[in-house]
Amino acid sequence: MFTRLRPARVRGVLLLAFALPVLAAGCGGDGRKSVYKVRGQVFAANKKPAVGAVVTFNPVTPDPKDPARPIARADEQGNYALTTYAEGDGAPAGDYIITITWPVPKKTPFEPEGGDQLVGKLAKPERSPHKFTVSKQPDQEVPVITLP
Template sequence: MNARFSRWGLLALALMGLASGCGSKGDGLVKHHVSGEVKVNGVPRKAVVVALRHTDPSVKGNAAEPIAKTDESGLFRISTNGTGDGAVEGEYIVTFTWVSGDGTKDFLKGKYSKADKSEFRLQVAKDDLEPLTYELTALPEDVAAALADQEASAAAN
């Protein structure tokens, strides 16, 4: 198993934990609803991981890195400790990966996955945000590979 697989494998496990309610105990932190849509080349896409990284290093645990994965319609709801529970106040760097069914590939080729290079920022305040829209780009052959992977994963299930 290589390091790349391990990273995506851990991400997949973290998402499964969020979806199943693992670690959904209250942490006492007030969270605010964060949701939206991710489009790749103008089309809403399934299986894009939206990861937030809080810019304040004093924020710890799940609150420092809430996460979501887009559904069939390209929609997401950010989760900290439970499905769609939101994010704590503050500024975040936003990153994206378009993961394969087995979690080993990023069909965006790392273009949006590095926090230190991300052009996307998000300010979460006391009021819930309006739904967000993120527009990403990918090479046509990478989009085709992602769609083929999703079809193969669906056929296997």
């Protein structure tokens, strides 16, 4: 009634069962573009770090298949590292317009995030003078941005 599988055939079936998901994952079927590390600094007009400023890279030519926007938040020294898919991974190659919002700091952790300290001056791509081209190379640095 039941046929006995030979050990070699069982090993082949098991190998195929484990290898297929690995091979499929390596084919880039998730639609993600390659990203390249991009970092920079953002300062207030008084030359102090713009702690908490949100820096967004908006593609000059958006890809409707990939709506992701590289984004970062400035740390205590004004440094930021772009994130597209995973924290600090970078941005896809291409031309970008940089938009920035700078939320009013919270007084307590329970307080909602405040309004934009820049009053929207750099919040829209058509208003921002800041541009950057991400190349297909590692560790790129955006020139320092000083906020108005």
